[in-house]
Amino acid sequence: MSTFVQVPAESDFPIQNLPYGIFSTSCNANRRVGVAIGEQILDLSAVANFYPEYVQNALRANVLNPLMALGYDAWNDVRTITRDLLLAGSSLDKNEELKKRAIFKQSDSTMHLPASIGDYTDFYSSIHHATNVGIMFRGKENALMPNWKYLPVGYHGRASSVVVSGTPINRPLGQTQPVDGEAPVFGPCRLMDFELEMAFFIGGPPTKLGERVTTKEAAKRVFGFVLMNDWSARDVQKWEYVPLGPFTAKNLGTSISAWVVPVAALQPFAVPNFPQEPKPFPYLQHDEVFNFNIELFVDIKPENGTQVTVSHSNYRHLYWTALQQIAHHSVTGCNLNPGDLLASGTISGETEDSYGSMLEISWKGTRSISVGENQTRKFLQDGDEVVIRGFCNGDYRIGFGDVRGKVLPAIPFEN
Amino acid sequence: MSTFVQVPAESDFPIQNLPYGIFSTSCNANRRVGVAIGEQILDLSAVANFYPEYVQNALRANVLNPLMALGYDAWNDVRTITRDLLLAGSSLDKNEELKKRAIFKQSDSTMHLPASIGDYTDFYSSIHHATNVGIMFRGKENALMPNWKYLPVGYHGRASSVVVSGTPINRPLGQTQPVDGEAPVFGPCRLMDFELEMAFFIGGPPTKLGERVTTKEAAKRVFGFVLMNDWSARDVQKWEYVPLGPFTAKNLGTSISAWVVPVAALQPFAVPNFPQEPKPFPYLQHDEVFNFNIELFVDIKPENGTQVTVSHSNYRHLYWTALQQIAHHSVTGCNLNPGDLLASGTISGETEDSYGSMLEISWKGTRSISVGENQTRKFLQDGDEVVIRGFCNGDYRIGFGDVRGKVLPAIPFEN
Numbered sequence: 072m073s074t075f076v077q078v079p080a081e082s083d084f085p086i087q088n089l090p091y092g093i094f095s096t097s098c099n100a101n102r103r104v105g106v107a108i109g110e111q112i113l114d115l116s117a118v119a120n121f122y123p124e125y126v127q128n129a130l131r132a133n134v135l136n137p138l139m140a141l142g143y144d145a146w147n148d149v150r151t152i153t154r155d156l157l158l159a160g161s162s163l164d165k166n167e168e169l170k171k172r173a174i175f176k177q178s179d180s181t182m183h184l185p186a187s188i189g190d191y192t193d194f195y196s197s198i199h200h201a202t203n204v205g206i207m208f209r210g211k212e213n214a215l216m217p218n219w220k221y222l223p224v225g226y227h228g229r230a231s232s233v234v235v236s237g238t239p240i241n242r243p244l245g246q247t248q249p250v251d252g253e254a255p256v257f258g259p260c261r262l263m264d265f266e267l268e269m270a271f272f273i274g275g276p277p278t279k280l281g282e283r284v285t286t287k288e289a290a291k292r293v294f295g296f297v298l299m300n301d302w303s304a305r306d307v308q309k310w311e312y313v314p315l316g317p318f319t320a321k322n323l324g325t326s327i328s329a330w331v332v333p334v335a336a337l338q339p340f341a342v343p344n345f346p347q348e349p350k351p352f353p354y355l356q357h358d359e360v361f362n363f364n365i366e367l368f369v370d371i372k373p374e375n376g377t378q379v380t381v382s383h384s385n386y387r388h389l390y391w392t393a394l395q396q397i398a399h400h401s402v403t404g405c406n407l408n409p410g411d412l413l414a415s416g417t418i419s420g421e422t423e424d425s426y427g428s429m430l431e432i433s434w435k436g437t438r439s440i441s442v443g444e445n446q447t448r449k450f451l452q453d454g455d456e457v458v459i460r461g462f463c464n465g466d467y468r469i470g471f472g473d474v475r476g477k478v479l480p481a482i483p484f485e486n
Numbered sequence: 487m488s489t490f491v492q493v494p495a496e497s498d499f500p501i502q503n504l505p506y507g508i509f510s511t512s513c514n515a516n517r518r519v520g521v522a523i524g525e526q527i528l529d530l531s532a533v534a535n536f537y538p539e540y541v542q543n544a545l546r547a548n549v550l551n552p553l554m555a556l557g558y559d560a561w562n563d564v565r566t567i568t569r570d571l572l573l574a575g576s577s578l579d580k581n582e583e584l585k586k587r588a589i590f591k592q593s594d595s596t597m598h599l600p601a602s603i604g605d606y607t608d609f610y611s612s613i614h615h616a617t618n619v620g621i622m623f624r625g626k627e628n629a630l631m632p633n634w635k636y637l638p639v640g641y642h643g644r645a646s647s648v649v650v651s652g653t654p655i656n657r658p659l660g661q662t663q664p665v666d667g668e669a670p671v672f673g674p675c676r677l678m679d680f681e682l683e684m685a686f687f688i689g690g691p692p693t694k695l696g697e698r699v700t701t702k703e704a705a706k707r708v709f710g711f712v713l714m715n716d717w718s719a720r721d722v723q724k725w726e727y728v729p730l731g732p733f734t735a736k737n738l739g740t741s742i743s744a745w746v747v748p749v750a751a752l753q754p755f756a757v758p759n760f761p762q763e764p765k766p767f768p769y770l771q772h773d774e775v776f777n778f779n780i781e782l783f784v785d786i787k788p789e790n791g792t793q794v795t796v797s798h799s800n801y802r803h804l805y806w807t808a809l810q811q812i813a814h815h816s817v818t819g820c821n822l823n824p825g826d827l828l829a830s831g832t833i834s835g836e837t838e839d840s841y842g843s844m845l846e847i848s849w850k851g852t853r854s855i856s857v858g859e860n861q862t863r864k865f866l867q868d869g870d871e872v873v874i875r876g877f878c879n880g881d882y883r884i885g886f887g888d889v890r891g892k893v894l895p896a897i898p899f900e901n
Contacts, residue, residue, distance in 0.1 A: 106547055157757020189604075190646050193764050195730060221670050222661055225736070226730040227642040231605050231821050232695055243818030246767065255636050257767045260818075280647055280739055281656040281894075285901050304818060313631050315610060315641040322642070322820035324695055352661065353674045353901055403658035403675075403719060405737035406646050411525040486700050486768055 072088035074157040076174070077166040083330075083462055083470020085109075089153055089305035090330035090471075091135055092182040092297065096175050102133040102183050105151075106153055107472070108329050109353050110177050113153065117173035118163065122152050134329065135186045135294075139274040139409035139430045139474040143291035146274070146308050150335055155423035169227045175354075181375055182329035184235045185297070186410040191233055191302035192400060193268075193301060193414045194225035196391040199343075200419035213411075220349060223391035223399045233412065236328050236474040240302050242453060242481040243323040255310055258479035262305035262436065263451040267459055269386055270299045270414035271393055272331060273407050281404040286357035290399035298367070298459045298474045302326065305430055305450070320427075327412070328459075328474040337363045340463035345390045345439070355396055358420070361392040367418060369427070374454025376443040381432060384418050384425040386461075451479045489572040490579040492721050495525035498877055498885020500524070502754075504568055505745035505886075506550055506710065508598040517548035517598050521568055522745050522887070525592050529570065529836040532588035533578060537567050550601045550709075550746065551599075555691040558706035559700060561689070565750055578753050597744035599650045599827040600712070601687055606648055606740070607815060608716060608829045609640035609685075611806040613760075615834035618846045637766060638797035638806035638814050640831075643716075644737035646791035647857040648827065651743050653888040657868060657896040658738040660722035670725055677720035677851065678866040682842035682874055684801055685714045685829035686808055687746060688822050701772035704812035707822070710746035713782070713874045713889040714829050717741065719844055720865070742827075743874075743889040754776045755878035760805045769813055771779070776807040780886075782833060782876045784842070789869025791858040799833050801876075868895045 074086045076332040084090065084107040094105045094112055105112040115122075128146050129137035138149070156163045163169060195201055198215070201224075205214030218224060229479040242263055274294035278284060284292060301321065308320030310473045342364045350356070365386035380450040391399075396413055417427040426432045429450045432440055439447035442455075451457065462470035489501045499522040501503065509520045518846070520527040521527045530537075534545040541560050544552035551800055553564070578584060604616045608615055613630075616639075620629030633639060657678055689709035693699060699707060716736065724734030757779045780801035787793040806814075811828055832842040841847045844865045847855055854862035857870075866872065871892040875883035 190644055209721075217663075217667075218670070222725070222726060224730055225646050226733050229605055229642050229820055231646070231823055231826070232819075234695060238695070240649055241819055244698075244769075244820045246633075248632075252632075254764075255633070257769065280649060280653070281897065283659075283899070285895075287901065291585065307818065310633055311637060312638070312729070312731075313633065314727070314731070315639055316729070318639075318641050319814065319818040319820065323818040349669075353898060354659075354672065354900075399734065402735040403643055403660045403722065403738040404647075404656055405734065408646055411646070416559075441819075445608075464684075480698065482698075483697070484769060486702065486771075 075159045085467045090332045092330045094180045136410040139294045142275045188230045189408045191412045192229040193228045195416040198387045198390040200417040239477045240324040241479045245307035247309045260304040264303045264429045265457045266301035268299040268419040273411040277408045282408045284401045286394040289394040295333045298328040300326040315467045326476045341461040370458040372456040378443045500882045505747040507745045509595045550823040553681045557690045560618040564718040577789045580860045600776045602647045604823045606645040606827045608643045610831040613805040614834040654892045655739040655896045662721035663725045675719040679718045679844045681716040681832040683714040688826040692823045695821045699816045701809040704809040710748045713743040741891045785873040795855045867895040
């Protein structure tokens with residue numbers, strides 16, 4: 072397959088990828104549906120009339136929710152037509168005037184949140200991460216909670232505070248308990264952390280309250296994946312989370328990458344699902360392979376420093392699949408909507424260089440890592456930019472771009 | 487103050503109340519903004535031209551979010567004009583043709599969810615409830631967690647599963663662990679429960695990520711209150727909630743009453759804030775009284791049985807105020823949007839007859855209560871309808887209507 076758009080070697084966005092995003096340009100502030108190709112964006116609103124009528128409104132929307140809602144067959148239709156339009160010799164290729172109106176440089180564009188996120192859920196599906204955190208806080212014997220291998224543990228997150236890559240995050244103020252058993256203090260978070268995650272958007276029509284989505288149905292409900300940095304105030308979390316879970320330690324901001332990579336683009340990189348023992352309940356079982364070899368990297372770029380990789384992990388380390396996450400999410404009857412965002416939880420591998428958070432990398436702050444000349448870190452400092460990158464590598468690369476965000480100083484409190 | 491609409495004695499909706507709701511009628515399926523008065527609804531979309539131009543679009547919307555977004559001063563403007571329109575001798579009173587187009591019987595109307603709820607948060611702010619649950623699960627010595635008196639403990643809930651009064655709720659399927667230390671089982675929830683709560687909607691313009699709302703600013707951010715039944719699968723919750731909090735045990739449905747009672751209507755029933763010791767951090771302090779004497783009742787009506795009151799509680803039992811809940815919610819920078827719903831958590835009083843859940847009333851299933859002739863309950867049975875009512879009583883009554891929902895049998899699992 073060869074496209075008329077120039078695609079650099081090692082680009083995240085060859086014609087095999089075709090991820091969706093919402094973008095605007097300096098000449099046109101309207102938010103439009105775009106597809107990344109090389110270093111360009113194809114504006115689907117400008118070529119909508121090449122597509123079947125039933126998808127055209129979705130391609131002219133300012134968020135991806137309508138396209139997500141159309142469902143699996145529509146996604147395949149749109150993907151096929153988009154690919155054909157981008158092939159050398161296509162009707163688009165031959166139309167110079169239309170190309171000028173429909174193709175934009177990514178470097179001249181602003182990316183926006185891809186969807187209006189109705190609800191955001193965060194799982195805890197990496198066995199290495201859950202084990203590491205468990206060892207730190209409860210010791211080796213009780214590392215994994217008894218429920219962990221029976222169900223994909225998860226919790227409801229804050230949808231309003233999900234932001235697109237590039238949004239800076241202020242170090243939060245909050246309550247922490249520096250010494251166990253003593254009174255808490257109020258002030259800037261001291262243990263600011265990232266969490267290396269991936270997340271997917273729900274597609275298809277809204278389900279009804281009381282309706283369950285089976286693992287079989289779930290396969291057609293995954294619209295596509297993004298990278299995620301679930302910023303975490305570890306000291307705030309430790310003090311607040313008992314007994315109802317993390318709250319203000321997480322709602323200070325959750326960053327996602329701008330491009331949503333379709334499942335179809337990931338399928339050539341499928342790898343066997345993580346072995347599960349004990350065998351899960353029937354409602355969590357599925358034969359379909361739904362695990363992917365996606366290499367993940369976390370870099371830290373200190374203010375005035377150079378970007379250093381501090382973690383190299385992989386999506387394949389997840390114990391629970393996206394299909395199991397969906398089936399479990401809805402098992403008690405929770406309704407799902409197109410645009411809902413379901414995240415993996417921190418993705419850690421087995422080895423220290425693949426841990427997905429500073430909490431694990433610094434082992435609860437007991438060791439430092441180097442982030443460039445004369446610079447060490449246990450947790451994040453003001454001015455640090457965190458960059459998460461990810462891609463599948465083969466004959467071509469299916470990449471996610473990146474999700475980046477800089478830690479800004481805390482804003483002083485005034486009552 | 488005398489209105490031309492006939493208001494029965496003991497009505498929840500005298501002219502001093504004027505709660506907002508979203509309704510439709512058999513002749514007009516469009517959802518419109520209405521105000522309850524006696525047994526009638528004033529259709530604000532039909533009288534919008536009596537209001538200043540800057541609020542008219544909000545009065546013609548199909549959810550309350552635009553009105554909520556306009557903010558405190560607009561709410562006062564709208565309330566004053568609505569009251570004046572309903573007074574005997576008003577221009578509306580004198581216009582028989584307009585009255586026919588603008589006033590509808592509640593009994594001929596269908597109520598809808600009052601707002602598009604972006605995010606839903608549930609607090610845990612009743613000291614008696616938190617203490618009771620603590621005693622049951624951790625013993626008397628460790629009943630209240632160390633953080634409880636320092637911050638309003640809360641967690642993010644599921645916005646999609648918030649439904650309006652009258653929506654039936656299917657008994658959920660889920661995982662439970664009937665015997666501690668043994669393997670879990672999958673099947674219908676056995677310990678289905680209600681939670682007596684109240685909740686309020688956030689108003690004013692959206693805040694930005696990183697922005698904090700002080701307790702002082704918070705007072706102008708509370709649009710109005712509703713009754714809430716936060717349905718809970720206790721056995722599912724016990725198994726799943728460690729370490730990230732309740733998830734599928736709660737997202738099976740949360741019911742709210744249809745009428746949103748403005749703070750202005752509650753102010754004559756203000757009572758001193760709950761005494762707080764230790765004194766909270768400055769960001770949680772406020773002088774303003776923001777506690778209300780709202781009597782709350784939970785009734786159970788078994789299938790083919792009669793409605794029996796099983797709890798009589800009061801909003802005033804809450805330790806943390808709504809203003810403190812808002813300030814804490816945003817202290818780490820979480821952005822708030824008009825239409826966000828913040829709930830109190832189960833409101834229990836000190837005495838057994840004022841407990842706000844079957845978990846407490848049956849003391850973890852160790853005692854039964856009577857719900858009519860030859861009928862006893864420890865938890866809810868299929869066919870039980872739960873009805874929560876609430877009102878302030880004085881020279882007149884400021885009521886909330888009710889929030890009701892019936893427990894339907896579990897839907898069998900098919901993969």
